Amino acid sequence: MSIKRACEYFNVSRSGYYAFVNRSPSSLTLENEVLSEIIRAIYFKHKGRYGSRRIQVELKQEHQLAVSRKRIGRLLRKQGLYTKGKRRKYKKQAADRCANPNLIKQNFHANEPNQTWFRDISYVPTQEGMLYCSVFIDCCTLTCAEFAIREHLRDSLVIDSLEVPLHREKPKNGLLIHTDQGSQYTGHRFYEYSRMHHFVHSQSWKGNPYDNAVMESFFKSFKREILPNKPFQTKSQAKLDIIDYLENHYN
Known part of the structure; x- marks a missing residue:
């Protein structure tokens, strides 16, 4: 179709069409183009884990x-970029007595490092079988104090991974370790180990994830940002990605 017929079809003048074609882009358009490239680079740098909130922080700190x-969200959507994962809500369940008292009582505050540690285990599916990732989070710094990746769920997964952080951090007697009521923490081996190293064991109420909200929040980000839509092909690839995430990204 000729320009003349196209202008007649859309009911615009030819002079108005040529003025639009030859018009230089506005400063806002140019600014959005440059900003979109920076946002896109940040998005892929963090493998799609960063949304508008964290991209906003990095734009201010780094650029x-x-x-x-x-505006960041609008530019992300315009490029078809969306943060990994989706929000989920917990269902309330009836509370029950726990083997050890709940000393945290949803007070997630510590004055100094190595005062309170939180602990939990997450499943990591692969095409070669399941992996289990056990993580310690320090309540004060919210950093990963230590982690272990194994192919089993025995209590040795928990006990063996405690050796390194206890030796490296050298916490004082009375270190508070809070866990859920998993069998790895309610067995006699973990009980004897806690007595031998003089730390205090606190446990969540049964069916209440809010008592261990630090770990629930961590594993929410962990599953959203590291686990792919399909299971990992190999266990070795899963281990490499988890170690890279915990050591080079999360901390």
Whole structure:
């Protein structure tokens, strides 16, 4: 179709069409183009884990750019980029007595490092079988104090992985370790180990994930940001990705 017929079809003048074609882009358009490239680079740098909130922080810290979250979200959507995962809600369950008292009582505050540690285990599916990742989170710094990846769920997964952080951090007697009511923490071996190393064991109420909210929040991010849509092909690849995430990204 000729330009003349196209202009007649859309009911616009030819002069108006040529003025639009020859018009230079506005400063806002140029700014959005440059900003989109920076946001895209940050998004792929963190493997799709960063949404508008964390991209906003990195833009301010690394590039000295103050950009609103709404604008960042709009530019992400325009490029078809969406953060991994989705929000899920827990279902309330009836509480029950626990083997050890709940000393945390949902007070997630510590004055100094190595005062309170949280602990939990997550499943990592692969095409070669299941892996189990056990992680310690320090309540004060919210960093990963130690982790272990094994192919079993025996209590040795928990006990063996405690050796390194206890030797490296050298916490004082009375270190508080909070866990759920998994069998790895309620057995006699973990009980004897806690007495031998003089740490205090606290446990969540049964069916109440809010008592261990630090670990629930961590594993929510962990599963959203590291686990692919399909299981890992090999266990070795899963281990490499988990170690890279915990050591080079999360901490």
